[in-house]
Amino acid sequence: MAHDKIKRGALVVVEGLDRAGKSSQCELLYRSLLDMNYKTEYIRFPDRSTPIGKQIDSYLRGQSQLGDHSIHLLFSANRWEVAQSIQDDIAKGITVIVDRYSYSGAVYSAAKGNPNLSLHWAWQPEVGLPRPDLCLFLSISPEEAAKRGGYGVERYETDSMQKRVRDLFLSLLDLPHNDEICVIDAGRPVDEVAQDILEPVLECMKNVDSIGSLKK
Ligand code: DGP
Numbered sequence: 656m657a658h659d660k661i662k663r664g665a666l667v668v669v670e671g672l673d674r675a676g677k678s679s680q681c682e683l684l685y686r687s688l689l690d691m692n693y694k695t696e697y698i699r700f701p702d703r704s705t706p707i708g709k710q711i712d713s714y715l716r717g718q719s720q721l722g723d724h725s726i727h728l729l730f731s732a733n734r735w736e737v738a739q740s741i742q743d744d745i746a747k748g749i750t751v752i753v754d755r756y757s758y759s760g761a762v763y764s765a766a767k768g769n770p771n772l773s774l775h776w777a778w779q780p781e782v783g784l785p786r787p788d789l790c791l792f793l794s795i796s797p798e799e800a801a802k803r804g805g806y807g808v809e810r811y812e813t814d815s816m817q818k819r820v821r822d823l824f825l826s827l828l829d830l831p832h833n834d835e836i837c838v839i840d841a842g843r844p845v846d847e848v849a850q851d852i853l854e855p856v857l858e859c860m861k862n863v864d865s866i867g868s869l870k871k
């Protein structure tokens with residue numbers, strides 16, 4: 656008897672500024688897909704539970720200091736440590752939803768304004784990681800972000816940093832090899848945003864081909 660080849664799961668990334676509602680939207684998407692009986696998994700970066708993740712957590716809370724390049728490479732290593740398990744799960748037919756990925760990785764580090772840490776440099780450690788089938792960028796204006804209440808105490812949660820992060824995210828859209836990025840207006844009610852996310856995700860899940868890797 657012929658065995659049908661398992662259709663692989665999709666790799667779906669959700670990106671955005673702090674306070675764009677990423678984590679809530681990932682949660683809603685995860686539950687919608689489960690309700691529709693899709694095998695689904697939800698992970699986030701940084702994954703603060705691993706030894707590398709604990710160093711990142713300490714840095715973000717301001718409890719330790721690290722050079723811009725060192726922390727950058729730790730964030731990247733934190734993705735590489737689960738790259739294989741993401742590939743394995745996708746191959747088993749599980750759709751993997753990821754809260755932040757390489758796009759945040761490159762953009763947040765480049766936004767620091769260190770003249771020796773360009774967006775181009777910051778992207779290189781990401782080259783070769785599994786390429787998302789779809790990257791949803793939740794876009795909110797700085798004004799809308801300001802309405803959503805004060806930032807927390809973590810590093811990067813300042814208006815000037817968020818403004819640079821936003822500009823850099825938008826510049827990634829112009830790169831020809833990043834055509835998986837789709838901008839979602841996240842300044843609207845939660846359920847409207849959720850609907851706008853679900854549609855392209857379901858479409859993408861229907862059309863998955865072989866998994867790619869992030870390019871230079
Ligand atoms: P979150 O737990 O999603 O709020 O992320 C924590 C903070 O770390 C947030 O300000 C975004 C930032 N961040 C996430 N991933 C990376 C990365 O790979 N590199 C850098 N420099 N910052 C990141």
Ligand code: NA
Nearest residue numbers: 673674809812
């Ligand atoms: Na945050």
Ligand code: NA
Nearest residue numbers: 676677678754
């Ligand atoms: Na989040």
